[in-house]
Amino acid sequence: MIRSFVVGAGVVTAAVAIAHTALAGYVARRLVAPRAPKVFAPVFIEGDTVSVPVIDDSREPGVYGLRFDDGSHLPVGDIVRVERDRVVRRILARPEGLDDGEALAAWTSQNIGAPEDVGPTRHVAVPLRRGGTAEAWEIGDRETADGRWTIHVHGLRSSRNGALRSAPATTDAGWMSLVVSYAGDEECAPADVLPSSLGTREWRDVDDAIAYAVACGAREIVLVAWSMGGTIAMLALEESPHRGTVTGLVLVAPALDWTRVVENAVAGAHLPRSVAAAAMRVLGSPIGARALGLIETVDARALTWVGGHRPGPRIPTLILHSRLDPVVPFSGSVAYVERHPDADLVAFDATGHCNEANQESERFHDAIDGFLRSL
Template sequence: MIWAVVIVAVLVVAAIGIGALAVVLARRVVMPRPPKLTAIRDIDLESETITLDADRKTLHAGTFGLWAGDNGYALVGDIVRHDTSDDSITRKLLEVDGTGLSEATEGRWTGHVLRSPAVLHRNDREVLIPVDGGTAPAWLIEPDGTPTTTWAIHIHGVRTTRITALRTVPAADQLGMTSLVVSFRGDTEGPEVRNGASGLGTTEWPDVDAAIAYALEHGAERVFLFAWSMGASIALLLTERSPHREAIGGLVLVAPSTDWRTVIRYGAHKAHLPAFLAAAAAGALAGRLSSRIVGLVSPIDLDGRRPGLDPRLPPAGAGPGHPLRRRYRDPRGPQPKVRGRQSSPGHPR
């Protein structure tokens, strides 16, 4: 009898522990997180160089941005030298904007190098999109020449802002499209949500649908959705649920996150956590009570009508009339690639 009580007690404690870990992992998926910062060791304006801590990101070749708060930005270029003796890296300083960088000791390293629409040298202005519960600001960027009836809606991902979606504007501009770079609830610019929690597209898509309505009311006849990461979930939900879906001419999905169970499993694997814990975290997001504990306003249905272009779940209006283009970031980035490739077998490339 005593052994039975002990076994039950152990099982209860284990279940509580697993549940607590599942909630922690679920919160990491949907809650805002402070950005990881890179230490700035020296800025030499005379030699136009910046020296940083060397890590996997700062050692990567290419051009990057470095934000120091809200009022300091540097455009960083090629590697000048890598000093292994003190684990530092010196790179070319291409551009400095704002005053916040001069005294900064750390900054946010990013691959999103366009700091504002102004650097595109196009006619841009900010507009306010009416959405449920308030407004969502957006940048309206017009190409040179005659006004066009084809618009591009640029949709950013989870835990980012619309500035990260600017990178697809030049491609749309080359095609003569008017661009609308949107915000949505919970992204610090759209309406506030409880705890800043993301709905992984399920609560955000109506705000982007309002942006499509704005485009149609202001001269657009067709819209193309350029979507980053979680923005791909929003884009696919729009092809299924939007009353304006017939106006959607195509999708461009960059590092798409649409199968959130796979994304959570991938994150658990990267953190060396067991697969059953990832399944428990997904369950925590979907449960009525557990989602409240996680901090969500309502459960996230990860299985019901999962957004995608899988023939088994054909979204209304998302047939061959909606050409799909996908782009994938470096495989060392945060999104697993395999499910994105499986999301639309047989769909026009």
């Protein structure tokens, strides 16, 4: 009887361990997987309003966008009314030729349709050390910028369209804006899309963008980094031979401690906290990395600048982060500022992740503009 009990307990323990490992693998895969294709749904345009399906994002306050299936963009503003399964919002700028009626569109936080809406734009290709080039937008006038450049780095499962939201402020401050793409983001051809390495691979492409800016005459560079772009910026500043040219940082909802990010995701999914640690072990193991399709292992626990392991750069830093961010905990930004006297934190109350520019656009703009002018 005792023997059968021991054997039964062993079977249960093994089953629990297998289930725990499976959950950890699922969390790790969700963390690094490429973004799912955009969901296009019917929208109905009538005069100066558009009716869109009810989803969490379409009920958020602020300024957003609709991306049509032909690639065109429609900026939308305040909610006019909410119907049973539809949200009616105000159209902010109606493109020429857009008729009333039904169209297919995807909701997006990208409230700027194109870089030309920000300022004079050159479509450029940044040479990469790994071969090939990365597409980028160069916005502004090099002559009047007088060697002052900002490089805008988007986050995980995003594209440079999302990072455009910080370009109006940097352009208004008189700095050049280089809005870049990098390895594995949405602009790669489908065959080239790889799981994210949480910045440990991507930072090299951003370093190549820094080299491009220097070759174009940049004497002062400020990295403007969104979400996982914060991780990329920190890694670039640790390794880049051009890091002495980077004189400031603007970080929007930055991922500065991946342990907090993973634990927050696990808690949000109502899973045991131990799954977070197991998921990070999967990312850091050769077997786990191969199973996830990663080129190299990722030590997520080492990607932190809020403790004592990695000091972080000693340069003027502005952090813009919402207290209500559901993805990247606000506490990480607080902890970073407490350790870095050169860093200032501007707190927002925007709902959603990286919606500071959408919901408090004027305050967001003025904070970046003022920071750059102070440099």
